[in-house]
Amino acid sequence: MTHIAVIGGSDAGISAALRARELDPTVDVTVVVADAYPNFSICGIPYYFTGEVSPWQSLAHRTHGDLEAAGMALRLNTFATAIDVPGKLLTVRDQDGLEQQIGYDELVVGTGALPSYAGIAGMDDLGPDDGLHVIHTMGDTFALQRQLDEQDPRSAIIIGAGYVGLEMAEAFTARGMQVTQLQRGSEVLSTLDPELAGQVRTELERHGVDVHTGTTVHRIEKTPAGITAHGTRAGQPVTHTAPLVLAVVGVRPNTALLEQAGATLGAGRAVVVDEQMRTGIPHVFAAGDGVITHHRLLGRTYLPLGTTSHKQGRVAGENALGGNARFAGSVGTQVVKVFDLVAARTGLRDHEASGAGFRPRTVQAAADDHKRYYPGAQPISIRITGDTQTGRLLGAQLIGRLGTETAKRVDTYATGLHAGLTVEQVSELDLSYTPPLGSPWDAVQVATQAWSRANALTPVGASS
Amino acid sequence: MTHIAVIGGSDAGISAALRARELDPTVDVTVVVADAYPNFSICGIPYYFTGEVSPWQSLAHRTHGDLEAAGMALRLNTFATAIDVPGKLLTVRDQDGLEQQIGYDELVVGTGALPSYAGIAGMDDLGPDDGLHVIHTMGDTFALQRQLDEQDPRSAIIIGAGYVGLEMAEAFTARGMQVTQLQRGSEVLSTLDPELAGQVRTELERHGVDVHTGTTVHRIEKTPAGITAHGTRAGQPVTHTAPLVLAVVGVRPNTALLEQAGATLGAGRAVVVDEQMRTGIPHVFAAGDGVITHHRLLGRTYLPLGTTSHKQGRVAGENALGGNARFAGSVGTQVVKVFDLVAARTGLRDHEASGAGFRPRTVQAAADDHKRYYPGAQPISIRITGDTQTGRLLGAQLIGRLGTETAKRVDTYATGLHAGLTVEQVSELDLSYTPPLGSPWDAVQVATQAWSRANALTPVGASS
Numbered sequence: 001m002t003h004i005a006v007i008g009g010s011d012a013g014i015s016a017a018l019r020a021r022e023l024d025p026t027v028d029v030t031v032v033v034a035d036a037y038p039n040f041s042i043c044g045i046p047y048y049f050t051g052e053v054s055p056w057q058s059l060a061h062r063t064h065g066d067l068e069a070a071g072m073a074l075r076l077n078t079f080a081t082a083i084d085v086p087g088k089l090l091t092v093r094d095q096d097g098l099e100q101q102i103g104y105d106e107l108v109v110g111t112g113a114l115p116s117y118a119g120i121a122g123m124d125d126l127g128p129d130d131g132l133h134v135i136h137t138m139g140d141t142f143a144l145q146r147q148l149d150e151q152d153p154r155s156a157i158i159i160g161a162g163y164v165g166l167e168m169a170e171a172f173t174a175r176g177m178q179v180t181q182l183q184r185g186s187e188v189l190s191t192l193d194p195e196l197a198g199q200v201r202t203e204l205e206r207h208g209v210d211v212h213t214g215t216t217v218h219r220i221e222k223t224p225a226g227i228t229a230h231g232t233r234a235g236q237p238v239t240h241t242a243p244l245v246l247a248v249v250g251v252r253p254n255t256a257l258l259e260q261a262g263a264t265l266g267a268g269r270a271v272v273v274d275e276q277m278r279t280g281i282p283h284v285f286a287a288g289d290g291v292i293t294h295h296r297l298l299g300r301t302y303l304p305l306g307t308t309s310h311k312q313g314r315v316a317g318e319n320a321l322g323g324n325a326r327f328a329g330s331v332g333t334q335v336v337k338v339f340d341l342v343a344a345r346t347g348l349r350d351h352e353a354s355g356a357g358f359r360p361r362t363v364q365a366a367a368d369d370h371k372r373y374y375p376g377a378q379p380i381s382i383r384i385t386g387d388t389q390t391g392r393l394l395g396a397q398l399i400g401r402l403g404t405e406t407a408k409r410v411d412t413y414a415t416g417l418h419a420g421l422t423v424e425q426v427s428e429l430d431l432s433y434t435p436p437l438g439s440p441w442d443a444v445q446v447a448t449q450a451w452s453r454a455n456a457l458t459p460v461g462a463s464s
Numbered sequence: 465m466t467h468i469a470v471i472g473g474s475d476a477g478i479s480a481a482l483r484a485r486e487l488d489p490t491v492d493v494t495v496v497v498a499d500a501y502p503n504f505s506i507c508g509i510p511y512y513f514t515g516e517v518s519p520w521q522s523l524a525h526r527t528h529g530d531l532e533a534a535g536m537a538l539r540l541n542t543f544a545t546a547i548d549v550p551g552k553l554l555t556v557r558d559q560d561g562l563e564q565q566i567g568y569d570e571l572v573v574g575t576g577a578l579p580s581y582a583g584i585a586g587m588d589d590l591g592p593d594d595g596l597h598v599i600h601t602m603g604d605t606f607a608l609q610r611q612l613d614e615q616d617p618r619s620a621i622i623i624g625a626g627y628v629g630l631e632m633a634e635a636f637t638a639r640g641m642q643v644t645q646l647q648r649g650s651e652v653l654s655t656l657d658p659e660l661a662g663q664v665r666t667e668l669e670r671h672g673v674d675v676h677t678g679t680t681v682h683r684i685e686k687t688p689a690g691i692t693a694h695g696t697r698a699g700q701p702v703t704h705t706a707p708l709v710l711a712v713v714g715v716r717p718n719t720a721l722l723e724q725a726g727a728t729l730g731a732g733r734a735v736v737v738d739e740q741m742r743t744g745i746p747h748v749f750a751a752g753d754g755v756i757t758h759h760r761l762l763g764r765t766y767l768p769l770g771t772t773s774h775k776q777g778r779v780a781g782e783n784a785l786g787g788n789a790r791f792a793g794s795v796g797t798q799v800v801k802v803f804d805l806v807a808a809r810t811g812l813r814d815h816e817a818s819g820a821g822f823r824p825r826t827v828q829a830a831a832d833d834h835k836r837y838y839p840g841a842q843p844i845s846i847r848i849t850g851d852t853q854t855g856r857l858l859g860a861q862l863i864g865r866l867g868t869e870t871a872k873r874v875d876t877y878a879t880g881l882h883a884g885l886t887v888e889q890v891s892e893l894d895l896s897y898t899p900p901l902g903s904p905w906d907a908v909q910v911a912t913q914a915w916s917r918a919n920a921l922t923p924v925g926a927s928s
Contacts, residue, residue: 011904044899047838058837061904163898307897310904328892335896344896373522374511407901408872411908412879414894419883428792430878432799432808433771434627435508437871440475440525440774444875 002027004320005090005102006072007080007257008110009033010042011306012288014067015313016108020321021071027321029072030102032092036076037138038067043306045141046167049148050174056141075102083107083261085281106283106320109258109271110313113251113289113304118184120159121219123247131227132220133246135164144246153243154178157229159217160248161188163336166200168246169209170339180210180240182217182229184249191334192345193383195364196399203341212238220245251304253290266292268302275326277316285320287312296329296418297348297394298356303332331417332395335407342402344410347395347417350385358387360394365450367443369404371435378404382447386423388455393423396447405437412444423448423455466491468784469554469566470536471544471721472574473497474506475770476752478531479777480572484785485535491785493536494566496556500540501602502531507770509605510631513612514638520605539566547571547725549745570747570784573722573735574777577715577753577768582648584623585683587711595691596684597710599628608710617707618642621693623681624712625652627800630664632710633673634803644674644704646681646693648713655798656809657847659828660863667805676702684709715768717754730756732766739790741780749784751776760793760882761812761858762820767796795881796859799871806866808874811859811881814849822851824858827918831910833868835899842868846911850887852919857887860911869901876908887912887919 004020006013009031017029031038039061047053057063067074075092081099082091090102115134117123126132128143131153135144147153156172158165161183172179181204187194188201188211204211215238217231226243253270255263263279263286266272271291273279279286289304291312308330318325335344353360362385368377380400386393396413400406416426426448433440441449468484470477473495481493495502503525511517521527531538539556545563546555554566579598581587590596592607595617599608611617620636622629625647636643645668651658652665652675668675679702681695690707717734719727727743727750730736735755737743743750753768755776772794782789799808817824826849832841844864850857860877864870880890890912897904905913 041835041837041899043897044835044837047899052839053837305897306904307894311892311894328889329894331894333894333896335898335901337898337900342901346894346896371505371508373505373508373517375516403867405869405872407896407898408869408876411876411893411895411906412872414896415876415879415883415885418889418893419879419885421879421883425792425882428775429875429882430771430775430793430795430797430810431875432797432810432871432878433507433769434799434801434871435505435511436801437799437806440771442875 002105003103004029004106004108005104006031006108006110008112008288009038010110010112010288011309012110012112012313013108014039015310016110016287016317016320017072018070019314019317023318023321025071030075031072032075032078032080034079035137035139038064038074038076040138042136045135046164046171048141049168049171080257083257083284085261085284088283107285108316108320109284109286109290110288111254111257111290114254115247116250116252117247118249120217120247122221126220126222126227130222131244133244135168135246135248147244151243155180155242156244156246157182157240157242158246158248159229162191162248162250165248166336166338168248169204173207173209178208178210180242181212182215182231182240183211183213184216186214188213189343192343192397193349193362196343196381196383196397199381199399200338200341200343203339207339251289253302255290258286267300268292270302276319277312277327278319285316287316294327294329296331303330305330305334331414333410333414335410337402340402341399342404342406343399344406345395345397346410346414347393348385349395349397353385353394358394359389360385361388361455363451363454365447367446368439369400369443370437371439374435380404380406380409380443382443384423384447384451386451386455391422391424393417393421393426409444423451427452466569467567468493468570468572469568470495470572470574472576472752473502474574474576474752475773476574476777477572478503479774480574480751480781480784481536482534483778483781487782488785489535494539495536496539496542496544498543499601499603502528502538502540504602506600509599510628510635512605513632513635544721547721547748549725549748552747571749572780572784573748573750573754574752575718575721575754578718579711580714580716581711582713584681584711586685590684590686590691594686595708597708599632599710599712611708615707619644619706620708620710621646621704621706622710622712623693626655626712626714629712630800630802632712633668637671637673642672642674644706645676646679646695646704647675647677648680650678652677653807656807656861657813657826660807660845660847660861663845663863664802664805664807667803671803715753717766719754722750722754731764732756734766740783741776741791742783749780751780758791758793760795767794769794769798795878797874797878799874801866804866805863806868806870807863808870809859809861810874810878811857812849813859813861817849817858822858823853824849825852825919827915829911829914831907832903833864833907834901835903838899844868844870844873844907846907848887848911848915850915850919855886855888857881857885857890873908887915891916
């Protein structure tokens, strides 16, 4: 009987295991999980800290029992230490330090990513007991909750203002804490153009977050008042101190195991896989935040996202069974809620598109989420990036308030990108309309029409 | 100088006029409008009666002044009576009965549709002063408002339970009136499968609407208590009486003017046009609810919708200037809010797809709008129709509560239909996810995966 071993209990690993069992309920599937929390929604952790999710157990997409009922054997608190490729043996170590070998026919590796320290000195020397936190696992979550419970800190420094940093700024603020947010870039949420990200900054400040952009933290140290972050802003030294520091400055692929087994590293130093999630190592597939991302506009890149991990894992699980599935490719769709704002993007921004060989232009418009005469209409700000030579849609960025269906409007662009539509073709789409929820030309199309008008003013191929 | 004459002040006509002026600000554009209310949002009228829109003037997409500023000359309260094709002359009659001729170089006809009486005897003999109303123009709106103001009727009968009928049931209910809704079909909202439309009926009843399905009204008459509707239900005669009856049983294309000019009638007895909105009559274009609809799955059909009228009008306006635009085609996307429910559809239902030569199967699923651990998650019911032989997506129907982004989720399917995606490709789309607003596999994809699973159980090509 075929035995599929899966390393990793998060999105990619569990998706692979579920898919294999779905396709063949007779296959043996063992999932090796480094901690005791398989299939937890890491994306949901900020909402545990806002108090909106309780108890923490509800963050599980599926319970331990659900997963076993789906037919997989779980090896919890078990760390995979080596892959013997010719012998098709996986070496694992349990929490007592005991090593053991697991034979496999096919192996799927979903070891994910690790928090990045972004070159900040002192990060390796401090930990949760000192008030320094990262937020990447349920263990990190419990450690942070412990400090909140035991010390009730009234202030926190968040290093980083990306998705998780913004969500945690909201969470700490919801708990009544004063948040200082330190961001290296010139604006928060650097995955969006500053013209839109500035609205996010305003929303943070409106809720009392003390935002410091252009601030690079070089070093942190333990001080009597907690942790002091030393950095520079506009060339001047700055320091910030708080009893609690949360560092959310990105992730790096966790590739050690596969590297030792002979995997190749590519974009972002992630493991190279093909669209079938094959590593090139015989009988070894990989998926998730540890591998490169096939992107429909960029080719191979590194863009770790939970949605992608689910899809890649599903492909790996099917192919581990001898299937021929292909990951159709990401277009980089992302969305975040920050207090009452929703910020979303898909595809490429101007500089990313230029870097990929397109001749992009980006045009911004604003359009109401629904007919203005119906109560509650709110503008959505939309930036459309299109190729001036072919008219192809390259990307879209949106910001609107909660309730404006901004999160699912980005999906229309994402679908258009997947299908290779032009900007003009988006204007031609037959989108839904009723006055309380839309307009005859949806906001999505008001924006693409604005792009087309602007682009008509300059000859095709002219520099934008 | 080119002179474009446009007949019709609603979506198609105004869109044509605006597009022509946008492309060539020197062109002369005259718009002949039968009443005094050009560019009013007819779709918004129900929200005037709920009290959410006030004053009625705010229903105008653009004011009279806006339209003139856009460069069009408006001839209000003016009725087009004849087209002299060889002479390129339009005969119009003003409200004093004075006839006049207007020369044109190019003519765009957007005379729309007229309320259908669905063969109900007595409709021609009664009118607003008797308590019988239709709701198709601002004049109808004022007449209805007048009865509400003067008589404060406490009950109403609505004949029909389509989009407008449902919206008006909500509006009358919001005013404290007892509504009796008479529907010929076996379920309300017959544009959706009854499995979903039943949820709409429940929502109506939850709000006190007295819904009678399977009830065909044959005749109405004036009686001392108001208007009595005589009909049959399950073969038995039934009567319902109320001081106010609103008949919303569909529309029929208003084609008299173009028929006299030699136009051909096609699907639904609407005027045949090509994808460039040419009628075949020299220099005469037509668009909107009076013409056939090019549908990307059905070919030529009749499906009058405001969104389509805007797009067709825009094409007609461009081509009247000598352009070469094409209407890209409808996929039949529609959405309605009924109290706190949102019901949407796009593409084809099973029987429609069968009729068009596909081998469809329809599978229903339910999925939460966002992660269940985050407060406020609500299920969306989704029915996916796909072709069993090619896997092509053919249609989707959705029902969810307000706030579930159901209206814009249907747009993902609509975009997929436009692009000719398969059901499986929808499952592969890179859709947005954050726990408060979605799931790693969006509800849209939970439904397409359910379809794929169900279809995998039966060999391709087998009867469904």
